[in-house]
Amino acid sequence: SKAIADGRSIRKYVRQTADEFGITDRIQFDTKVVAADWSGIDQSWHVILKTASGESEQITCGFLFLCGGYYNYDQGYKPEFPGEASFKGQIIHPQHRPEDLDYAGKKVVVIGFGATAMTLVPAMTDKAAHVIMLQRSPIYVVFGPAVDKLANSLRKFLPASWACGLIRWRNVLFQQFFFRQIRAHPEKACERLLAMVREELGPDYDVEKHFTPFYNPWEQRLCLVPDSDLFTALKA
Incomplete structure (x- = not known):
């Protein structure tokens, strides 16, 4: 099994779990909540919905849970780039990338140094002619195996529920x-994290400049890369 699940695996798991517990049939897909008002008279929420066809409808409910996350799914953040109007190439936000995007043989610049960039860069290096990771400020990066060998071994000798429970507690405690x-x-911790990166990239790479943040580890999140694929891409 994978130690770090990819997007497809997570989506598959969510769908299977929803189907197993009968949740899928209770979900109204392709529907957006555009307004919600509490009525003190009838003690209920009046919620206005917009369907995929553009039609509006209203429902009422006693409890309303807002679980929108922290992303703007209509339009991800896109700053102004000087000279953007005269740029001859494509500018694509990863949140809205076309499914048929063809970058084979093209020169690509990935702007950012967060989790999305660390996923994109290794994935694009095989097809793109050249990939540049444009960094504004560094973050701490750790790496680990993509496959959990202990979990795979336990599954051979224990029931799946026992093996999963043990691995989950191992991960939580670690x-x-x-x-x-x-x-x-x-x-x-800072010295050790940078030493690990230096071991991956070699002595000729300026780790202090490109991988040393201005804050201590875990004052902001750390990024975990599977099988050091980011470092492999940077050395290519």
Whole structure:
């Protein structure tokens, strides 16, 4: 099994779980909530919906849970780029990339150094002629195996529910230990994290410049890359 699930695997899991517990049939897809008002008279929410056809409808409910996440799914953040109007190439936001996007043999610049960029760069290096990762400010990066060998071994000898439970607790306890150790000893943690990156990229790469943030580890999130694929792409 994969230690770090990809998007397709997560979507498949969510769909299977929803089907298993009879949730799928209770979901109204392709529908957007455009307004919600509480009525003190009838003690209920009046919710206005917009369907995929553009029609509006109103429903009422006693409880309304807002679980919109933190992304703007209509339009992701897109800053102004000087000279954008005269740029002859394509400018694509990853949140709205076309399914048939063909970048084979093209020169690509990935703007950013967060989780999305760290996923895109390794995935694009095989087809693109050249990929540049344009960094504004560095973040801490750690790496781990893409396949959990212990989990695969346990599944051979234990029932799936037992194996999954043990691995889940192993991961939870390790993450808590990892977090607490880093927060308790930030300077040593910083030295170790940078040393790990230096081991991957070699002595000729300026790790201090490109991988040393201005903050201590876990003051902001760390990015985890599977099988060091980002470093492999940077060295290519």
